[in-house]
Amino acid sequence: MSACLASSAYALANDWHLALEHAIHRLQRIDGANLGLIYFSDRFNGVSAALIERLRAATGVNDWVGASGIGVLGAGEAELDAPAISLMLFRLPADSFRVFSGRNPLPRDFAAYGALIHGDPATPDMSDLILDMASKVRSDNVCGGLASGHSKTLQIANAPLNGGVSGVAFDERIRLVTGLSQGCVALPGSWRVTGVEEAVITELDGRPALKVFREAIGPALGADLRRATRNLQVGLCAEPGVQRAFAVRHITDFNLRQGSFAINDQVSEGQHLLFVKQDAESAASDFRQMLLGLRQACPEPPVAGIYISAAGRGAALFERDDSEVAMIGEVFDQLPLCGFFASGEIANCRLQGLTGALTLIF
Incomplete structure (x- = not known):
């Protein structure tokens, strides 16, 4: 006791x-x-x-x-x-x-x-x-x-x-x-950051980061990025493959020309991330x-x-x-x-x- x-x-x-x-x-x-x-x-x-x-x-x-x-x-x-x-x-x-x-x-x-x-x-x-x-x-x-x-x-x-x-x-x-x-559920898949400039992620698994993001969230949300960020965030993984060991970070900006997006935290090359859905039910x-x-x-x-x-x-x-x-x-x-x-x-x-x-x- x-x-x-x-x-x-x-x-x-x-x-x-x-x-x-x-x-x-x-x-x-x-x-x-x-x-x-x-x-x-x-x-x-x-x-x-x-x-x-x-x-x-x-x-x-x-x-x-x-x-x-x-x-x-x-x-x-x-x-x-x-x-x-x-x-x-x-x-x-x-x-x-x-x-x-x-x-x-x-x-x-x-x-x-x-x-x-x-x-x-x-x-x-x-x-x-x-x-x-x-x-x-x-x-x-x-x-x-x-x-x-x-x-x-x-x-x-x-x-x-x-x-x-x-x-x-x-x-x-x-x-x-x-x-x-x-406060969220992870969408399928995880990716390795292969291109980054401080908080701006340019490549995931060697592909344009924004293209990967759009594919992960589906065509409906991918066509409306502002709407997508209301309920979708990035999960920075503490360890690759550990689904619950991630820190949630906001997507703060998109660069359509560069094919990148920025989050409210520093990111390191080689770090793994996933995308998460956050709403009341989740x-x-x-x-x-x-x-x-x-x-x-x-x-x-x-x-x-x-x-x-x-x-x-x-x-x-x-x-x-x-x-x-x-x-x-x-x-x-x-x-x-x-x-x-x-x-x-x-x-x-x-x-x-x-x-x-x-x-x-x-």
Whole structure:
């Protein structure tokens, strides 16, 4: 049986005092709680230090990590572009975790086995920072998300901060299991990039990239490229032939004369890619498949869940902003849950995009 305990709460109100007090009131108190998570609407960025000060006074928990978001979520509740706060309290074994940031790096003598991290989307070398963090843990579970906001974003690592990455690392007594939903289904086929100029893909398997794209999606969509990009994206493969190991990227431009297309990421020659379809039906199917697979992988009932969804999902992809958390509740009943809508998701030690990542804690 796990040595961890957790409780969560979500509250929505235009006034930050009301939102915070409602969330605190709804939290189930845990004797000996020693770690807190907070995700808050970017509307409350200006009072982030006051949020942490009040939480410490109300809960007795000194260590807090989290991030701002254009929307936050909790058990059964989620809303984009709304003034809300989502909280979680943990009681973890003594000395089983360390909060870290650029100001307070992870101690070298701490044996980290996994980490929940948050990052600044304006940091240009974010993928490298995530890989660096992955090199410091003894498992392949670095999860989390990039803070989001309409203008400014914030991270919390015992204080509000900007830039780089921050978060909390856990030792071997805390187990993390992460499931990733790409929100899409792969079309048949995969190709090797044989011609590329940074983010512009000119050739696939030695043929004009745009011609390959049109053949893959069929004549109806191939004749209307603007319509095609509403529901079709590129999946950059982590490994050739591994259908679910890909990162979804947007197609940003077509060059009919050159026979190329551009995506919103750097591409390397020799990298493999596929094309994916993303719509409400595909997203719901993929999400349920991820949840059921995650449940089967659970060694025991989880103590808590942290769900981080892309800011481009919610009602834009599903029926409602809370559709994803409703499905989580159907599979993991009564699970304490918190999270936010991110500008980039971190799962399996990689920066993702347009995904939903559920991390279960044991």
